[in-house]
Amino acid sequence: MKKHNFNAGPCILPRVAIENTAKAVLELDGIGMSILEISHRSKEFQAVMDEAVALFKEILNIPEGYQVLFLGGGASLQFCMIPFNMLNKKAAYLETGVWAKKAIKEAKLFGEVAVIGSSSDKNFTYIPKGWTIPADADYFHITTNNTIYGTEIREDFNSPVPLIADMSSDILSRPIDVSRYAMIYGGAQKNAGPAGVTFIIVREDVLGKVERAIPTMLDYRTHIKEGSMFNTPPCISIFTMKETLKWVKEMGGVKKMEEMDKAKAKLLYDAIDNSKMFVGTAEKDARSIMNICFVMKEQYKDKEDAFMDFAKSKGMVGIKGHRSVGGFRASTYNALPIESVQALVDCMAEFEKANA
Numbered sequence: 001m002k003k004h005n006f007n008a009g010p011c012i013l014p015r016v017a018i019e020n021t022a023k024a025v026l027e028l029d030g031i032g033m034s035i036l037e038i039s040h041r042s043k044e045f046q047a048v049m050d051e052a053v054a055l056f057k058e059i060l061n062i063p064e065g066y067q068v069l070f071l072g073g074g075a076s077l078q079f080c081m082i083p084f085n086m087l088n089k090k091a092a093y094l095e096t097g098v099w100a101k102k103a104i105k106e107a108k109l110f111g112e113v114a115v116i117g118s119s120s121d122k123n124f125t126y127i128p129k130g131w132t133i134p135a136d137a138d139y140f141h142i143t144t145n146n147t148i149y150g151t152e153i154r155e156d157f158n159s160p161v162p163l164i165a166d167m168s169s170d171i172l173s174r175p176i177d178v179s180r181y182a183m184i185y186g187g188a189q190k191n192a193g194p195a196g197v198t199f200i201i202v203r204e205d206v207l208g209k210v211e212r213a214i215p216t217m218l219d220y221r222t223h224i225k226e227g228s229m230f231n232t233p234p235c236i237s238i239f240t241m242k243e244t245l246k247w248v249k250e251m252g253g254v255k256k257m258e259e260m261d262k263a264k265a266k267l268l269y270d271a272i273d274n275s276k277m278f279v280g281t282a283e284k285d286a287r288s289i290m291n292i293c294f295v296m297k298e299q300y301k302d303k304e305d306a307f308m309d310f311a312k313s314k315g316m317v318g319i320k321g322h323r324s325v326g327g328f329r330a331s332t333y334n335a336l337p338i339e340s341v342q343a344l345v346d347c348m349a350e351f352e353k354a355n356a
């Protein structure tokens with residue numbers, strides 16, 4: 001049966017990226033060897049890395065003065081690398097979910113952390129407003145898409161201090177004004193590629209301003225100097241990310257992705273809003289177009305397990321909500337076809353008809 005892959009991460013990837021990876025695993029471009037067994041310092045792999053960086057810069061319209069890195073360690077390693085490299089005395093954070101909390105926890109190891117806005121009082125169902133960024137902060141950190149709660153910041157803030165964004169789960173879902181940010185980072189496995197590679201876009205002038213000694217591997221300047229090859233990079237993950245970027249470009253770039261992602265999100269949110277049985281968990285003005293979270297209304301709560309089984313029988317995969325929200329979460333990342341969203345909507349309607 002056809003599977004509809006709503007996994008939150010690692011996520012569905014474009015079929016062509018997977019096919020091209022499969023080919024490169026067998027043999028890379030007629031060189032008689034697999035991508036898995038060549039040196040990261042070979043000209044063949046260097047070409048893969050160069051193309052990945054060039055595509056990322058082109059697709060996101062990254063201006064001069066920014067460096068692109070592809071490293072290991074996940075977005076989670078960035079939670080400590082950022083303050084290690086950039087926090088002198090004080091940093092400001094917006095607390096919009098579990099990932100933001102984890103970033104805050106690490107920053108506290110290095111200095112004072114001002115949490116200038118938080119939505120923890122309502123289980124992170126909204127994006128806090130009305131905060132002010134302290135002018136004496138070394139940087140301001142945000143999480144643009146809260147993967148677990150389905151809330152999203154879809155604007156590029158104006159910040160008087162360097163703005164840093166975790167865009168793990170919404171990079172490549174809209175055009176961004178990179179010049180507003182000092183740094184953008186994320187794990188590729190949510191919307192940009194497979195697990196194993198972390199993308200980092202960093203403006204060089206924000207580095208080198210802390211007094212403390214930084215271990216070589218944790219210093220961004222090391223990786224900039226060595227073109228992400230200070231040590232062995234996650235070669236195969238970078239290859240698949242490059243193939244995913246090629247697909248994004250061929251499809252029409254991030255503007256096209258946004259159009260498609262918005263259409264998918266509208267289809268599902270409309271179904272939720274018109275349903276007797278289901279209800280969305282995030283406040284409407286904060287709704288993510290990447291992760292769509294919903295539960296059953298109070299009077300139908302006892303039917304959640306039955307719906308899960310029914311959805312499974314119809315080929316739905318990965319729609320269980322995160323344990324801290326419950327219910328359901330459909331991740332509608334770039335590579336997910338709208339047909340899969342339609343299949344989920346049909347499945348919800350059929351279940352509702354039989355049970356409400």
Ligand SMILES: *Cc1c(COP(=O)(O)O)cnc(C)c1O
Binds near residue numbers: 074076077146166186
């Ligand atoms: C998944 C996720 C992370 C953690 O990413 P890893 O690459 O697994 O460390 C961080 N931030 C956000 C927003 C995420 O969705």
